[in-house]
Amino acid sequence: MDRLATLDLFVRIVERGSFSAAARACGVSRPVATAAIKALESRLGVRLLQRSTRHVQPTAEGVAYYRRCVAILADLEDAERSASGAVAGVLRVDVVGYLARRVMLPVLSDFLALHPALTVHLGEGERFVDLIREGVDCVVRAGALADSDMVVRPLGTMEEVTVASPDYLARYGTPINPAGLEGHQMIGFVSSRTGQPLPLEFTDAGGVREVVLPARLLVSGADTSAAAARLGFGLVQAPRYRFSEDLANGALVEVLADFRPMPTPLSVLYPSSRQLSPRVRVFVDWLVKVITPQLQSGQ
Structure with missing residues (x-):
């Protein structure tokens, strides 16, 4: 061979x-x-x-070699597809899990119907991804982004909310402003960058205020954080879309609605060092066209 x-x-x-x-x-x-x-x-x-x-x-060496091989084969495929202008092959996308299931999957079939020769490999994660070494075409990420050589296309912003379960509020009371949070607890969402729990964030006429509450439970996964909130472990903040069903059925209650956190930006990133392949181009354009209105209507 x-x-x-x-x-x-x-x-x-x-x-x-x-x-x-x-x-x-x-x-x-x-x-x-x-x-x-x-x-x-x-x-x-x-x-x-x-x-x-x-x-x-x-082996460990095999994993590193595999990632390089995937990138090499992807670059070769990109070169061939770009020459012909065809939208085909495998598109590797990495997306935060719940966002993939709640926002992207319901409309992804429409995108695939437009491009019958294209296959989407949807990875779920929140960790840093080396797109070139791992052969990933693009990633969708929420929040402020560190400086990099990636091309960033904004998709919109997600409204953030503070929620707790009715049982938690029955035990600790419902705060009416951030000053009334004394004696409350939060579910500590541990940052993958710092290893420390992220503070809660509130806004008012004076600007943005960060509050760190006692946390008896620390988590590193968004799904676990949401589950813990339903079970009454404490206050938690996340995009509204994540809790839309819980808020509708009463499993969770929004608190401090007049002091909501700053909206979180959502972006799609892809390498600037590569010639943009047809499949990445049509996918990014589709995300901007379809996902952005979803985010706006979800608010």
């Missing part, structure tokens, strides 16, 4: 966890696939895959 075919084979083995499945996908026999990977590992001087009777998984 030539080097490019071997890269493709290696990526398929990692993604499928199987030599046999990857060999079938590449149209070669299992012995040919095994020999090609052995030759690759010998040439590189490192073991890329750990093999067992039931499963194959990459």
Whole structure:
């Protein structure tokens, strides 16, 4: 096998966890696939895959090599698609999980119907993603963004709310202003950047005020934070869309509505160092056209 075919084979083995499945996908026999990977590992001087009777998984070196291979293959595909102007192939997008399920998925079928030769690989996460090394085409992120060499397209802003469960408010009382928060508790959402709980934020005529309340529960996931709020662990802040159903059915109650946090910007980012492929271009344009009105109507 030539080097490019071997890269493709290696990526398929990692993604499928199987030599046999990857060999079938590449149209070669299992012995040919095994020999090609052995030759690759010998040439590189490192073991890329750990093999067992039931499963194959990459070593630490294999993970790093896999990410580079995905990026190389994606760049090659981009070059071919850009030359023809075709919107096809696999579009790899990374989105915060609940945003993907609540805002994007309900309308994604319309986008796919417009581009029948396109497949969307939707990843969920809030961590930093190295788009080029990991072969991700673009990411959708909320909040203020650190300086980078990424191209940023604003999608709009999300209204933020402060909520708590009726049970929590029955025990601790309902505050009427931020000064009345003494004796209350918050659910501590731990920042992935600082490792510390994020303060609650309130706005009034004097500007923005940050408040840190005692937190008996610290979480690092947005879904866990929302679940904890329903169970009465404390006050929590998040975009309104996340709690729309809870607010409608009474599982959660908005408090301090006159002192809501600043709206949170939502953006789509993609590498500035790459030639923008047709599939990324049409997806970003679609997000701006479809998601932005959703955010506005959701407020």
